[in-house]
Amino acid sequence: MPLPSNPLLDRLGGYPLAAFQDLARALRAEPEPVHDFSIGDPVEPTPEFIRQALIQGNPASSQYPTAAGLPELRHSIAGWVARRFGVQVDPDTQVLPTAGSKEGVFHLPLAIVDPHGDRRAVVWGDPGYPIYERGQLFAGGTSDPVALVEERDWRLDLDELAPERLQSACIAWTNYPHNPTGATVDLDYHRRALATAREHEFVLCSDECYADLYPDADEPPPSLLQAAAADGAAGDLRGLLVAFSLSKRSGMTGYRCGALVGDADLIAAQRMLRPNIGTASPEAMQRAAMAAWSQDEHAAQRRALFNAKRAVVLQFFAEAGIRVGGSNATFYLWFAAPGGDDAAYADALLRHRIIASPGRAFGAAGKGWLRLALVPSVEGCREAVAIWHQAIADGAFPGA
Numbered sequence: 001m002p003l004p005s006n007p008l009l010d011r012l013g014g015y016p017l018a019a020f021q022d023l024a025r026a027l028r029a030e031p032e033p034v035h036d037f038s039i040g041d042p043v044e045p046t047p048e049f050i051r052q053a054l055i056q057g058n059p060a061s062s063q064y065p066t067a068a069g070l071p072e073l074r075h076s077i078a079g080w081v082a083r084r085f086g087v088q089v090d091p092d093t094q095v096l097p098t099a100g101s102k103e104g105v106f107h108l109p110l111a112i113v114d115p116h117g118d119r120r121a122v123v124w125g126d127p128g129y130p131i132y133e134r135g136q137l138f139a140g141g142t143s144d145p146v147a148l149v150e151e152r153d154w155r156l157d158l159d160e161l162a163p164e165r166l167q168s169a170c171i172a173w174t175n176y177p178h179n180p181t182g183a184t185v186d187l188d189y190h191r192r193a194l195a196t197a198r199e200h201e202f203v204l205c206s207d208e209c210y211a212d213l214y215p216d217a218d219e220p221p222p223s224l225l226q227a228a229a230a231d232g233a234a235g236d237l238r239g240l241l242v243a244f245s246l247s248k249r250s251g252m253t254g255y256r257c258g259a260l261v262g263d264a265d266l267i268a269a270q271r272m273l274r275p276n277i278g279t280a281s282p283e284a285m286q287r288a289a290m291a292a293w294s295q296d297e298h299a300a301q302r303r304a305l306f307n308a309k310r311a312v313v314l315q316f317f318a319e320a321g322i323r324v325g326g327s328n329a330t331f332y333l334w335f336a337a338p339g340g341d342d343a344a345y346a347d348a349l350l351r352h353r354i355i356a357s358p359g360r361a362f363g364a365a366g367k368g369w370l371r372l373a374l375v376p377s378v379e380g381c382r383e384a385v386a387i388w389h390q391a392i393a394d395g396a397f398p399g400a
């Protein structure tokens with residue numbers, strides 16, 4: 001007799017491009033160099049002062065971390081929000097550290113979804129980060145993906161959805177700067193999204209884990225928090241939550257440190273939920289996170305590095321006539337597959353030991369596009385585009 005199991009695991013657990021992933025893994029295992037732009041996990045070292053804060057933050061006696069996190073950490077998160085966005089938040093009621101933003105995003109619906117209620121849907125943009133949907137489904141909710149398109153600059157325009165859709169939703173996730181497209185939005189976009197959420201009474205969540213990765217010449221991407229502050233009632237965070245992360249900002253993907261900031265009632269509900277789960281970051285990680293949130297210079301240095309890589313690849317795209325979409329911020333570049341078939345183009349790149357993600361890995365609406373994560377070094381990017389250039393000249397690519 002088969003043992004009981006959650007059917008969602010079978011439905012969601014497998015990766016949609018398992019064969020492609022197997023091939024990529026086999027390439028990585030070979031001794032020849034591989035130019036891997038597929039995994040969103042940068043390899044630059046974590047700044048030394050953060051590593052030191054981790055070592056020195058290791059307490060002599062080990063005790064359970066609390067769901068609320070260290071008060072000093074909540075203060076340093078609020079300090080960064082004030083410096084970065086000019087918005088004052090109360091560290092004690094409007095800020096909650098998470099063990100990475102993924103963990104926060106996944107667990108968040110457990111405190112919001114009523115699995116027996118009639119508003120159970122999460123609205124999110126496809127292509128997009130899959131965890132908005134997965135968290136909702138595991139919490140007993142339903143998924144309502146909205147196809148994002150190039151013509152609309154990959155924007156999820158909540159105010160243009162049918163009212164029935166908005167009224168079946170209990171949560172909508174926006175994510176700008178956006179993974180996988182790198183698209184950005186302006187402050188007015190956040191204002192409109194917030195007005196729609198308040199009119200239709202769902203929780204508006206904004207995943208802003210790439211808030212500090214943008215081209216240096218551009219205005220920093222705005223936050224939903226600023227829209228709430230500019231909304232007439234200063235600092236009125238009713239009905240919204242924003243997810244932040246140190247992973248990419250500070251080179252701390254392995255530390256698992258993020259934060260939720262927003263509505264005090266929603267934060268209180270998360271605080272009540274989270275001791276049931278026990279995912280709080282260990283104290284030493286929290287001390288390292290305090291150091292990282294309190295300092296902006298290292299984030300600017302990392303930004304400059306990603307921008308140097310961007311410049312190399314964007315110049316190549318321009319020379320090769322490869323059409324770029326989105327790509328205004330984050331450390332991703334999003335481009336239209338020459339010939340139109342993202343899977344075929346990714347396969348052709350693999351044959352030259354260049355690994356890129358086919359857009360369909362991020363949802364059906366990603367078909368025809370590919371994502372490059374700027375993970376190789378600047379020199380690695382130069383080598384990869386030289387190989388790519390030569391392969392195009394040799395006629396190795398479909399439709400190129």
Ligand SMILES: Cc1ncc(COP(=O)(O)O)c(C=O)c1O
Nearest residue numbers: 040100101102129179245247258
């Ligand atoms: C859009 C988006 N949100 C959240 C995350 C999770 O980041 P972390 O858990 O490292 O903070 C990622 C990671 O790639 C992401 O792309």
